[in-house]
Amino acid sequence: MALRFQNIKKKFGDLTVIRDISLDVGDDDFLVLLGPSGCGKSTLLRMIAGLEEVTSGEIHLNGRQVEHLPPSDRDMAFVFQSYALYPHMTVRRNITFPLIMREHKWWFHIPLVGYLAKRRIEARPDIRELVAITAQTLGLTQVLDKHPRTLSGGQRQRVALGRAMVRQPAAFLMDEPLSNLDAKLRTAMRAEIGRLHHRLGGTFVYVTHDQVEAMTMGTRIALLRGGDIQQFGTPREIYERPANTYVARFIGTPPMNLIEAQFQGNSLRIGDRLLRLPETAPRGDDRKVWLGIRPDAISLTAADAADALPARVTLVEHAGAESLLAFDPGNLRVGHDEDGQSEIMASQSGYSDIAAGDRVGLMLDIAQASYFDIDSGLRID
Amino acid sequence: MNRSWAFHFRILAVLAVLGIAAFPVYWMAVTSMTSSEELFAGSPRLLPDPAQIGTYARALVSTPLLTWLGNSLIIALGTTALSLLLAILPAYALSRMSFRGKLLLALGLFVTQMLPEAMLVVPLYDIFSRFALLDSLTGLILANTAFAVPVVTWILKGAIDGIPTEIEEAARIDGCSRVGIVLTIVLPLIAPTLAAVTVIAFFQGWNEYVFAQTFISDESLKVASVGLASFVGELSTPMDTVTAVGLTYTLPAVVFYLLVQRYIVAGMTSGGVKG
Ligand SMILES: Nc1ncnc2c1ncn2[C@@H]1O[C@H](COP(=O)(O)OP(=O)(O)O)[C@@H](O)[C@H]1O
Ligand SMILES: [Mg+2]
Numbered sequence: 001m002a003l004r005f006q007n008i009k010k011k012f013g014d015l016t017v018i019r020d021i022s023l024d025v026g027d028d029d030f031l032v033l034l035g036p037s038g039c040g041k042s043t044l045l046r047m048i049a050g051l052e053e054v055t056s057g058e059i060h061l062n063g064r065q066v067e068h069l070p071p072s073d074r075d076m077a078f079v080f081q082s083y084a085l086y087p088h089m090t091v092r093r094n095i096t097f098p099l100i101m102r103e104h105k106w107w108f109h110i111p112l113v114g115y116l117a118k119r120r121i122e123a124r125p126d127i128r129e130l131v132a133i134t135a136q137t138l139g140l141t142q143v144l145d146k147h148p149r150t151l152s153g154g155q156r157q158r159v160a161l162g163r164a165m166v167r168q169p170a171a172f173l174m175d176e177p178l179s180n181l182d183a184k185l186r187t188a189m190r191a192e193i194g195r196l197h198h199r200l201g202g203t204f205v206y207v208t209h210d211q212v213e214a215m216t217m218g219t220r221i222a223l224l225r226g227g228d229i230q231q232f233g234t235p236r237e238i239y240e241r242p243a244n245t246y247v248a249r250f251i252g253t254p255p256m257n258l259i260e261a262q263f264q265g266n267s268l269r270i271g272d273r274l275l276r277l278p279e280t281a282p283r284g285d286d287r288k289v290w291l292g293i294r295p296d297a298i299s300l301t302a303a304d305a306a307d308a309l310p311a312r313v314t315l316v317e318h319a320g321a322e323s324l325l326a327f328d329p330g331n332l333r334v335g336h337d338e339d340g341q342s343e344i345m346a347s348q349s350g351y352s353d354i355a356a357g358d359r360v361g362l363m364l365d366i367a368q369a370s371y372f373d374i375d376s377g378l379r380i381d
Numbered sequence: 382m383n384r385s386w387a388f389h390f391r392i393l394a395v396l397a398v399l400g401i402a403a404f405p406v407y408w409m410a411v412t413s414m415t416s417s418e419e420l421f422a423g424s425p426r427l428l429p430d431p432a433q434i435g436t437y438a439r440a441l442v443s444t445p446l447l448t449w450l451g452n453s454l455i456i457a458l459g460t461t462a463l464s465l466l467l468a469i470l471p472a473y474a475l476s477r478m479s480f481r482g483k484l485l486l487a488l489g490l491f492v493t494q495m496l497p498e499a500m501l502v503v504p505l506y507d508i509f510s511r512f513a514l515l516d517s518l519t520g521l522i523l524a525n526t527a528f529a530v531p532v533v534t535w536i537l538k539g540a541i542d543g544i545p546t547e548i549e550e551a552a553r554i555d556g557c558s559r560v561g562i563v564l565t566i567v568l569p570l571i572a573p574t575l576a577a578v579t580v581i582a583f584f585q586g587w588n589e590y591v592f593a594q595t596f597i598s599d600e601s602l603k604v605a606s607v608g609l610a611s612f613v614g615e616l617s618t619p620m621d622t623v624t625a626v627g628l629t630y631t632l633p634a635v636v637f638y639l640l641v642q643r644y645i646v647a648g649m650t651s652g653g654v655k656g
Binding site for chain 1: 545547548550551552553554555556557560561564566569570572
């Protein structure tokens with residue numbers, strides 16, 4: 001119950017950006033707000049921080065209602081996508097800044113006096129030590145007395161993290177903090193932030209549009225779309241039991257295949273094939289559904305094998321450890337998202353020697369399948 | 382080849398413009414260091430005569446030059462301080478806040494720029510006489526500030542627009558108040574622009590003539606621009622003295638500019654946010 005939203009709504013003028021969001025995350029949870037660009041992730045995060053006012057609803061942090069408080073009274077740290085370091089201050093001062101602000105008096109505004117007072121706080125043993133430890137953790141010890149403009153992107157990112165860490169806040173809020181880094185550094189920093197969460201504890205709220213970041217870092221994911229939560233759950237729940245076709249298509253690379261099918265007694269009809277449904281699968285008399293099947297739950301066999309869907313290979317991509325295969329769905333109807341991609345995708349481990357143009361049979365492991373209503377797209381259990 | 386030709390041409394053009402701008406100053410320098418006899422001789426000197434450096438000493442003694450310069454300095458510094466003080470918060474508000482009538486206010490600032498001083502001098506004289514601001518340096522500072530503030534405000538607003546809002550938001554989260562943000566984040570980041578507007582406000586006060594001429598009649602409150610102009614038509618004052626006074630009038634302004642322009646360097650905000 002560390003962080004709780006209750007019926008949060010946000011409008012910018014007539015534009016509704018957050019429709020009606022309620023969630024609960026626990027003390028040491030790493031909540032990821034995931035969704036495509038423009039879905040309202042940043043707005044939600046900024047409302048938690050107090051940088052944006054809520055139109056209605058309540059936000060509670062550790063039992064304290066905070067949505068009416070100014071940002072500085074919420075005990076949260078924020079890491080911006082653009083880092084937002086203070087360019088005219090050294091790295092040390094950037095990191096110490098929140099601590100200095102804690103002891104700020106009005107007379108710090110008097111030019112020379114304030115300068116000396118801040119210097120004294122910065123030089124105090126407890127603060128020096130805290131900064132030293134933080135810098136050590138983040139590998140910034142060598143650059144403490146430099147200015148941000150002389151640092152690399154990765155180092156600036158670490159300074160921004162350091163500025164958040166020294167405050168030991170009740171919640172860490174991060175808005176796509178890794179999106180400006182190159183791929184390799186991003187992976188490294190991903191692990192770094194994960195470790196940080198383990199070590200410091202506390203509630204983390206992390207905004208990203210990158211599902212890999214979400215799946216690897218989050219203990220809870222809220223998948224947003226157009227200001228609504230599509231699904232809220234653990235990464236595993238979201239991956240294995242997507243709440244609707246949107247979630248199914250958003251998570252996974254390549255995403256889950258959606259193939260039109262029909263329940264028939266204890267079987268499932270796909271095209272002209274009839275597959276036996278496992279015990280755990282739902283039933284429905286002649287009900288049409290989307291069969292959702294992950295690319296790795298499709299294996300290949302001979303084109304004329306019984307129970308296999310015949311298909312023609314249109315594309316083979318070798319990615320080293322696995323190969324991705326695309327198939328022409330023929331006269332099967334397949335569901336797709338905005339990108340309009342209408343192929344069936346399968347992944348195979350290792351280097352596949354199948355070539356484009358080959359005719360193969362697709363074996364679907366429907367024990368791992370999901371089923372969605374053909375009209376509403378909602379999950380059927 | 383082509384490029385280097387264009388480059389040389391540009392250098393020549395710059396030198397020509399510089400020459401045109403600098404020549405009157407040079408001519409003043411030469412004139413101030415030419416003996417009176419030679420001044421009225423047929424062919425003018427092209428180089429200053431070092432023996433005539435005494436003209437400057439004579440100018441200091443024979444004219445109230447130091448008083449004039451002192452008054453000008455008070456007015457220029459007063460105008461600068463008051464303009465900056467009055468412009469910073471409005472500039473911040475115009476850049477960062479949204480409120481009713483913002484555009485009107487922003488454009489209204491320009492009204493003072495559209496009206497020529499000469500047109501305002503009579504109504505201002507009337508107002509100043511009621512408030513006992515005639516014959517006072519304070520009055521002149523106020524009048525000059527009124528002209529400097531709109532320009533300074535606009536320039537500062539432009540500079541503040543260039544600071545990414547995230548930096549201010551970060552400061553808010555770190556516990557900085559609005560005033561704190563302006564003082565510890567915004568002002569340091571726009572230091573180069575502050576230096577530039579300091580120069581602008583300073584010269585507004587240093588160079589101003591119409592108000593100073595009209596509002597001041599007390600000899601001891603006369604400013605340098607008026608004092609210098611009062612030589613015109615006075616046959617008794619030798620040309621070398623006038624040019625010596627003129628050069629001395631320019632000198633503090635140049636020094637001030639050189640002091641400040643070191644701070645007019647770009648790139649202060651770089652490094653804070655990733656573009
Ligand atoms: N200050 C604002 N004024 C008006 N509209 C805004 C403002 N901030 C964000 N929006 C709109 O709200 C929507 C969600 O924005 P945002 O939360 O930034 O999305 P995300 O971070 O998920 O990409 C977008 O359509 C955006 O245009
Ligand atoms: Mg965003």
